Amino acid sequence: PDVAAAASAPLADRLRATPFLAGLPDTQVWRLARTVTVEFFPAGATVWAEGETRRRVLILLEGTVAVDKTAEGREVRLTTLGPGEVVGEGLLLGDTDVHGTALRTLTPVEAAVLT
Numbered sequence: 001p002d003v004a005a006a007a008s009a010p011l012a013d014r015l016r017a018t019p020f021l022a023g024l025p026d027t028q029v030w031r032l033a034r035t036v037t038v039e040f041f042p043a044g045a046t047v048w049a050e051g052e053t054r055r056r057v058l059i060l061l062e063g064t065v066a067v068d069k070t071a072e073g074r075e076v077r078l079t080t081l082g083p084g085e086v087v088g089e090g091l092l093l094g095d096t097d098v099h100g101t102a103l104r105t106l107t108p109v110e111a112a113v114l115t
Contacts, residue, residue: 011038014061015112020086021059036112047103048088054099056115057088063109068102080106 012033015021021029036059041047047058050070058065064082068075078101081087087103 011036011112015059018059018084018086020084020089032114033112036114039111039113041105041109041111043105043107043109045105045109047105047109048099050099050102052099053097054088056113057086058103058111058113060085060087061110061112063111064106065109066104066106068104069100070102075102 012026012030015033015036016026016029021032024032038061041063047065048055050068060081060083062083064080065087066080067078067087069078070076088099
């Protein structure tokens, strides 16, 4: 049996429920589930800093993150994201090579990570 495919089934189901992937054919969701890695981040972790090179896209499976930007010498909260949302998609869209914002976890986070 294909162990990787069997292990991907629950992840594929979780990804399929993500609004960002709505309309993606099942075969592509399965392929994505086999491509991403699931990573865990503790509460209070800096996932990436403003100005850091873009390297990954996160599909949030559990937990909450804050997207912050430095303005006039202080950090400003732009938004808070949770399960089912995607962050870092600028990497896929060909935005600049660096993050314009910082990403920090507010709670423990589980994410499907695409590099």
